[in-house]
Amino acid sequence: MKIAFYGSSLLSAYWNGAATYYRGMLSELAKRGYEVTFYEPDAFxxxxxxxxxxxxxxxxxxxxxxxxxxxxxxxxxSEADVVVKASGVGVFDDELLDGVMTLARPHAVKIFWDVDAPATLSALRGGGEAVLGRVLPKLDMVLTYGGGPPVVKAYEGFGARTCRPIYNALDPTTHHPAPPDPRFEGDLNFLANRLPDREARVERFFLEAAARSPQRRFVLGGNGWDDKPMPQNVRRLGHVGTNDHNAFNGSGLAVLNVARDSMADVGFSPATRVFEAAGAGACLITDAWEGVELFLTPGEEVLVARDGQDVAEHLDALTPERARAIGEAARQRIVAEHTYARRAADVDALLKQEAAAKRERSPA
Structure with a gap:
């Protein structure tokens, strides 16, 4: 089957956290015989x-x-068997959604793939996303980056016929253990772009921990932090390309994950960074969010923090040996249960089931 996928960018992770997700999912679907065409704007x-x-x-x-x-x-x-419009393209989102779903062939499987479901649903509740609200009941399914039961229930309440979370995962050929790199050496490494709906949590979990631990080295990668006041023991790197993510994750005593506000509130939405860090064998410290234990066991495969004080205490209790043990346990769990190959198998089954059902309903 031919897939026409309209998203933010497959080629660039610059201000585009969904890139790794797209790459992992679509490369595995291609291995299953799908012909993938990805449409992305020259923007940002x-x-x-x-x-x-x-x-x-x-x-x-x-x-x-x-x-x-x-x-x-x-x-x-109109040339595709599966038409996908992803959320957050950033330009002409409404025109793309309305247009591709209108022009899709009658037998084509029509999908809205939401990579920020909590934010989209919040907009729908507030009367925004008018085009999506109108088109949604006509689509075959909604797939989401995460969100679990709360997101499924909400989307079905807005008229979605089917909503299925397709969680982030690991591509072991892309994210794997790598030797430490002096550029990224630190006690706690954190990679995140500066976004309004995450900044307060970054202050709480990362900057507060740095202020509490002046003797430790904190390394911050990501765009937008240049003018943000920070403790002196925080080293800012700016954008870190995906080719350096393994080294970044493997060069700190521990790696921090901080969810965006909406993801933390809904839960069941592990970020791509969680799987990248685990794949690299990093000792991950994450802010608390509902559903974390479905992916990694707290205390054994991940360390969970409620605030910056917890983060600082986790660091104080970590030895290099324990950090390596936690990171390796996480890597083994993720490789066994949470790879993009497994996610793609689920999507493949959904697509084939829906395509067969559409042919049966309209055999002509």
């Missing part, structure tokens, strides 16, 4: 900060962020 300087070249497992169409170009790529939806 992402094309100037590419992490990868166009892969051999997908055709990537980069289009200008103009109305005329959008109209052209929307028309290509």
């Amino acid at each position: 300087e992402r094309q100037q900060h590419r992490d990868i070249d166009p892969p051999d497992w997908a055709k990537v169409v980069v289009y200008p962020a103009t109305a005329a170009a959008v109209e052209d790529v929307v028309a290509r939806a």
Whole structure:
């Protein structure tokens, strides 16, 4: 089957945390025989900060962020057996969603794939996302980056026929243990772009921990932090490309994960960083969110913190030997249970089931 996927970017992780998720999911679907075409706009300087070249497992169409170009790529939806519009493209989201679902063939499987379901649902509740609200009942399914039962219930309440969480996962060929790199050496490494709905939690879990532990080295990677006041023991790196993520995760005593506000409130939404760090064998400290134990066992495979004081106490109790043991336990758990190959098997089954049902309903 041919998949037409309209998303933010496959080629660049610059201000685009979904890139790793897209790559993991779509590369595995390609291995299962799907022909993938990914449509991404030339926007937000992402094309100037590419992490990868166009892969051999997908055709990537980069289009200008103009109305005329959008109209052209929307028309290509009629060529596909599966049409996917992802959330958060960043430009012309409504036009893309309305257009591709209108022009999709009658037998095509039509999907809205939400990589920030809590934020989207909040907008729907507040009267926003008018186009999505109108189109949603006409779609075959909604797939989400996470969210668990609360997100499924909410989407079904807004008229979705089917909603299934397809969680982040690990591609072991991409994220794996790597030797420490002096550029990233520290006691606690944290990788995150500066976003309004995460900044307060970063202050609480990362900066407070740094202030409580002046003798320790804190390393911060990600965009947008240049003018943020920070303790002197925090070293800012700016953007860290995906090619350096393994070394970044493997060069600290521990690695921190901090969820965005909406993800923490809903729970059941482990970030890509969780799986990347675990795949690299890093000792992960995460802020508390509901459902963490479904992915990693607290105290054995991950350390869970309620605030910056907890983070600082976890660091004080860590020896290099215990950190390695926790990281290796996490790596083994994730490799065994949470890979993109497993996620793709679930999506493959969903797509084939829906395609067969559509043919049966309308055999002509």
